[in-house]
Amino acid sequence: MDQLKKNNGGFWLALFQSMAFVAPAASVASFFTTGVAAIGGSLPLTYIIATFGVLSAMYMDYSFAKRISHAGGYYAFVRSGLGNKLGTLSAWFYLYDMIAAIAGFSTLYFGAIVAPYIPFLNTSPYGWLPLSLIPFAIIFFFLWNGLRPSLWYTLISSVAEISFLVIGAIIIIILLGSKNTLAPFTLTGHPISALGLATVYSVLSFVGAGSVIALSEEIKNPRKNIPKALVIVALLAAAVYILASYAVVVGWGLSNISSFATSTNPGITVYARYLGPVGLVIFVVLVANSFISNGIAQGNAGSRTAYSMARDNILFSSRWAKVNERTGAPRMVIGIMIIVTFILMIVFGLIFGPFEGGTILITAEAALLYIIHILGDISLPIYAKRKLKYRLKAYLPLLLGPLPATIVYAVAEYGVFIPIPAYPNSIYVYGTLALIGVGIVLAITIRHKPVHVDQSVFEQEAETK
Numbered sequence: 001m002d003q004l005k006k007n008n009g010g011f012w013l014a015l016f017q018s019m020a021f022v023a024p025a026a027s028v029a030s031f032f033t034t035g036v037a038a039i040g041g042s043l044p045l046t047y048i049i050a051t052f053g054v055l056s057a058m059y060m061d062y063s064f065a066k067r068i069s070h071a072g073g074y075y076a077f078v079r080s081g082l083g084n085k086l087g088t089l090s091a092w093f094y095l096y097d098m099i100a101a102i103a104g105f106s107t108l109y110f111g112a113i114v115a116p117y118i119p120f121l122n123t124s125p126y127g128w129l130p131l132s133l134i135p136f137a138i139i140f141f142f143l144w145n146g147l148r149p150s151l152w153y154t155l156i157s158s159v160a161e162i163s164f165l166v167i168g169a170i171i172i173i174i175l176l177g178s179k180n181t182l183a184p185f186t187l188t189g190h191p192i193s194a195l196g197l198a199t200v201y202s203v204l205s206f207v208g209a210g211s212v213i214a215l216s217e218e219i220k221n222p223r224k225n226i227p228k229a230l231v232i233v234a235l236l237a238a239a240v241y242i243l244a245s246y247a248v249v250v251g252w253g254l255s256n257i258s259s260f261a262t263s264t265n266p267g268i269t270v271y272a273r274y275l276g277p278v279g280l281v282i283f284v285v286l287v288a289n290s291f292i293s294n295g296i297a298q299g300n301a302g303s304r305t306a307y308s309m310a311r312d313n314i315l316f317s318s319r320w321a322k323v324n325e326r327t328g329a330p331r332m333v334i335g336i337m338i339i340v341t342f343i344l345m346i347v348f349g350l351i352f353g354p355f356e357g358g359t360i361l362i363t364a365e366a367a368l369l370y371i372i373h374i375l376g377d378i379s380l381p382i383y384a385k386r387k388l389k390y391r392l393k394a395y396l397p398l399l400l401g402p403l404p405a406t407i408v409y410a411v412a413e414y415g416v417f418i419p420i421p422a423y424p425n426s427i428y429v430y431g432t433l434a435l436i437g438v439g440i441v442l443a444i445t446i447r448h449k450p451v452h453v454d455q456s457v458f459e460q461e462a463e464t465k
Helices: 011-022 024-065 074-082 084-117 128-144 147-179 192-204 211-215 222-252 254-259 266-311 331-352 354-386 392-400 403-417 426-445 455-462
Strands: none
Touching (some): 011 024, 011 222, 024 084, 024 211, 024 222, 024 254, 024 266, 024 354, 024 403, 074 354, 084 331, 084 426, 128 147, 128 331, 147 266, 192 403, 211 222, 211 266, 222 254, 222 266, 266 331, 331 354, 354 392, 354 403, 354 426
C-alpha cells in the first residue's frame, strides 16, 4: 500500500491536531518566562499584538489550503509558486524542524521541566534521561499505530489543557479581586524595542497552528475543514494565551515581576498558589502531557512531509513511500525519524543538558521555520498570478495579506543571527547555516518528480478570475 488513508478524521480532529502542536500548557510553562524577561508585566499586550501577526501568517496557510491538498504541506505550497528547488529546500527545513522539535521540545524540555518535581531524579545530572524517554516512547507508539488514534489522543489532551488553563485563569482573576489592573495591557515603562522582542517570543507560542495542512490528504473534506480549523485554532489559542498571561503576571505580582524570569516554572507556581496542591498536581500532569501530545502532532506532520518527499523521490527513495495497510502509517519514514530523533536527544542532552540542548535544537528549528513561512508568503501571490491566472482584484489580497507576517518573521530571523550569542548558544547559529547549506545542495542536485497534488481539491480555482 502506498497511499495514505482517506477520511481519517473530520473538522474537530483536524482542529485539535493543530492545537496539540501549539501546546498551550507547555507554552505557559516555558515561553511565558522568556516573554516576561523581555517585557515584564506587559506580557498580555504582546499576545494581543502577536495575534494579529499570527492571523496574517494563517492567511497564507488558509489561502493555499483551500486550493492544494498535499501531505507535504508547506513543501507543496512553496513548490507550487516558487518551483521545485525552493520547494525541496522547504521540505528539508520542515523535516528537520519536526524531528528537532520532538527531540528538543517534546523530550528534552519534558525532562528538564518535570525533573524538579521528582527529588531523586533532580539531584542527578542525568535524571532527565529516563524522563525524556517517556514522551519519546509514547510519541512514536502513536505514530507507529496510525493517524486516527493519534488524533483522538491530541483532541482529548488539548480539551483538557484548554479547560484547565481557562478555568484556572478565571479563578485566579476572581481571587485577585481589587488587584486586577489594566497595566499588563500597557507598556508599563518599557521601550518599544522590548515590546518587539517580547512579541517575537509570543508568536513562537503559536508555532504549529498550521500543522494540520500536512494531513490534508487524510482529513475529510480538506478544502473546507482545514481552512476553518486554521482560523479557529489561531483565535482559540490567542484567547487562552491572553487570559492565562494576564492571570499569571498579575497573580505573580507586578511589583515583584522582575523575579519571575529567574524562578523555576513560574507559570506553574502561580496556578499552584491560587489553586492549591490539587491544582499543582493537575497542572504538572497537563504540562507533561502537553509535551507528549505536542510531539505526536509534530510527528504526524513530519512523517507526512517525509512520506511526500519519498513519494516525490526527494532525499528518500520512492520505495520508502509505503503505508502500512492496517494502520495507514508511513512506517518506513517513521522508522528513520525514530532513529534520528533518538540520536539528537541523547547527543544534545548529554553534552549541553536537557534545557540548553533543547534550546539549541528548537532555536535552529525556529530560524528555519521563519524561512519556510517567508517563502510560503512569497509563493502565494506568484501561484495565484501564474497558475490560477488571477486578475488584480483577486490577486492583491494574496499579496498583501501575508505581508505583516513576512515582516515579523524577517525581524525574528534577524534576531536569531544578530548578535551571535556566546557559546554554547552560538551553536544554533552555525548549525542553522550548515542546515541551510545542506538544503541548498539538495535543492540543486536532486532530480525532481512532478508534485503529487489532489487535483479535485483545487482544479475549479484554475479559472481566470
